[in-house]
Amino acid sequence: MNDIDLLNEHGPDASPLSEEAWRSARTKLASEISPPARSRRWGLMPRIAVIGLAGVAAVAATVAVLPEKHPDRERPPTVTAQGTKGSPGPIRLVAATAPQYPFSLPGFDEVSYTADPGGPVMGIFGPSLGENGPNNTVVLVPLPEKPSGSSRGEREIDVDGRPGKIESFRDGQTGEIAAVQLNWERKPGQWVTIVGNGTRATEDEVLRLARSVVDEPRRLNFKVTLGLAPDGWVLGGFKGDDKAVSIISYQDPGTDRELHVVWYGTPPEDAGWEGLEAESRVTVNKRPAKLIRTTQNWIVVGSLPDGASYQLMAPRDFTTKQVVDLAGSIRIH
Amino acid sequence: MHIADDVLIQGSVREPEQFAPLFDRHAVTIHRYLARRIGAPADDLLAETFLIAFRRRAAYQPLGLDVRAWLFGIATNVLHRHVRQEERHYRALARAAGEQPRPHADDTVDARVDATALRADLAAALAKLKARDRDALLLLAYAQLSYAEIAATLDIPIGTVRSRINRARKVTRAALGLADRLPEEDM
Numbered sequence: 001m002n003d004i005d006l007l008n009e010h011g012p013d014a015s016p017l018s019e020e021a022w023r024s025a026r027t028k029l030a031s032e033i034s035p036p037a038r039s040r041r042w043g044l045m046p047r048i049a050v051i052g053l054a055g056v057a058a059v060a061a062t063v064a065v066l067p068e069k070h071p072d073r074e075r076p077p078t079v080t081a082q083g084t085k086g087s088p089g090p091i092r093l094v095a096a097t098a099p100q101y102p103f104s105l106p107g108f109d110e111v112s113y114t115a116d117p118g119g120p121v122m123g124i125f126g127p128s129l130g131e132n133g134p135n136n137t138v139v140l141v142p143l144p145e146k147p148s149g150s151s152r153g154e155r156e157i158d159v160d161g162r163p164g165k166i167e168s169f170r171d172g173q174t175g176e177i178a179a180v181q182l183n184w185e186r187k188p189g190q191w192v193t194i195v196g197n198g199t200r201a202t203e204d205e206v207l208r209l210a211r212s213v214v215d216e217p218r219r220l221n222f223k224v225t226l227g228l229a230p231d232g233w234v235l236g237g238f239k240g241d242d243k244a245v246s247i248i249s250y251q252d253p254g255t256d257r258e259l260h261v262v263w264y265g266t267p268p269e270d271a272g273w274e275g276l277e278a279e280s281r282v283t284v285n286k287r288p289a290k291l292i293r294t295t296q297n298w299i300v301v302g303s304l305p306d307g308a309s310y311q312l313m314a315p316r317d318f319t320t321k322q323v324v325d326l327a328g329s330i331r332i333h
Numbered sequence: 334m335h336i337a338d339d340v341l342i343q344g345s346v347r348e349p350e351q352f353a354p355l356f357d358r359h360a361v362t363i364h365r366y367l368a369r370r371i372g373a374p375a376d377d378l379l380a381e382t383f384l385i386a387f388r389r390r391a392a393y394q395p396l397g398l399d400v401r402a403w404l405f406g407i408a409t410n411v412l413h414r415h416v417r418q419e420e421r422h423y424r425a426l427a428r429a430a431g432e433q434p435r436p437h438a439d440d441t442v443d444a445r446v447d448a449t450a451l452r453a454d455l456a457a458a459l460a461k462l463k464a465r466d467r468d469a470l471l472l473l474a475y476a477q478l479s480y481a482e483i484a485a486t487l488d489i490p491i492g493t494v495r496s497r498i499n500r501a502r503k504v505t506r507a508a509l510g511l512a513d514r515l516p517e518e519d520m
Contacts, residue, residue, distance in 0.1 A: 006451065006455065007471075008477075010451045010455060011369065012459070017360065024376070029380065033349045033352055141490070153496070167495070195491075195492075273347055297391075313391070
């Protein structure tokens with residue numbers, strides 16, 4: 001038994017969630033979710049097993065929610081898990097740079113991309129065979145700056161005259177080296193992380209791969225992209241399967257404001273909007289669309305020639321023209 | 334019919350009531366995580382965690398991070414405001430357990446049948462950790478998140494996650510007297 005197992009099994013234990021505490025937390029959430037008339041219905045539901053909740057959720061999904069109008073309510077500040085952030089600056093739309101990934105790795109036909117919110121785009125080279133399959137992938141990440149901090153397990157290394165740090169990681173179960181990570185300054189000012197997993201988890205292999213990295217910017221083939229974006233905002237994340245739902249978002253690094261575009265293969269049911277204040281008809285790319293103003297956001301809902309639809313959600317700091325211009329710049333690929 | 338967590342969250346942007354089942358699905362798990370870290374105040378922090386999650390639901394983006402991991406991240410951020418209380422909690426547990434009879438120091442780990450003593454060592458070790466290292470370690474041990482999920486949850490590079498866990502495990506193993514028993518490379 002290793003230290004992680006010991007910690008999990010013998011670390012500080014906790015009293016189970018009491019019925020009283022569970023009900024108290026649930027009631028607080030219920031009153032936030034909906035006004036008393038509706039929270040009562042949910043708040044009094046018996047505590048039932050998760051398996052039963054699926055049915056409850058299915059029922060809830062069919063309940064039409066009447067929009068609540070709060071015309072006099074001030075817009076609340078942006079709330080984050082850390083607290084509140086600073087005041088937003090003016091919005092200016094500029095041509096959006098198509099999201100790109102800067103590198104390629106010769107010898108790898110299969111590559112996928114992912115990005116955490118606000119983080120760099122990571123390229124994953126080689127087939128990923130799931131949780132239980134062998135993971136012999138190579139992860140290559142362009143870093144926005146020199147990585148800070150250090151780890152006891154890492155050591156400094158010279159990569160063709162440039163500084164770097166390399167570290168091996170062992171599998172906690174088998175004791176075998178499972179990954180080797182190299183952070184190095186590939187070019188002056190350009191820091192990159194490369195990680196070799198599984199059979200590629202050797203220092204020699206990772207160094208060989210690092211030396212083989214080629215500058216080859218490639219456009220990321222998202223299902224949905226924007227031709228315009230707010231000046232200074234960054235790609236916040238993306239996800240999509242090209243069939244059902246695809247999402248792309250941009251973030252304002254200074255304020256946590258976010259802009260989302262969601263593409264739906266099948267238009268979702270229109271069931272009302274939280275905090276609805278007004279709804280009007282607009283024309284986007286010669287097609288009718290709805291412009292919805294809620295207490296916190298602008299929302300544009302439109303359709304596409306192929307029957308699919310999109311929703312664009314932007315903070316109220318945007319003007320209506322900016323929101324419509326953004327919607328008009330949505331591109332489906 | 335089972336509705337996936339992320340579908341409920343996305344639906345709850347327009348229909349807030351769709352958020353309710355998420356509490357029922359995850360409250361016990363999140364509470365246990367909070368309570369193991371801070372003790373009794375977990376009851377209040379559970380409500381706070383879900384209120385923040387509800388207010389931030391429009392910003393939730395799946396991106397490979399499931400809702401459970403997202404909730405653990407919010408709970409971890411909530412705990413940041415109570416770091417001293419958490420450390421006092423560990424020290425109190427260590428003191429309480431330390432008053433129990435302990436096995437001889439030469440006993441093997443497997444022979445440490447006195448789980449209370451082991452718990453004291455672990456609690457003392459957790460109290461010594463830097464808060465950010467403890468976050469990463471306990472998201473791995475208690476929440477059973479992967480390194481990638483921890484990275485996404487804490488919004489830090491995966492390499493940083495590895496280094497924080499590496500550092501935390503060294504402290505923990507030293508406190509357990511495991512440093513000579515398992516190879517250093519197990520970190």
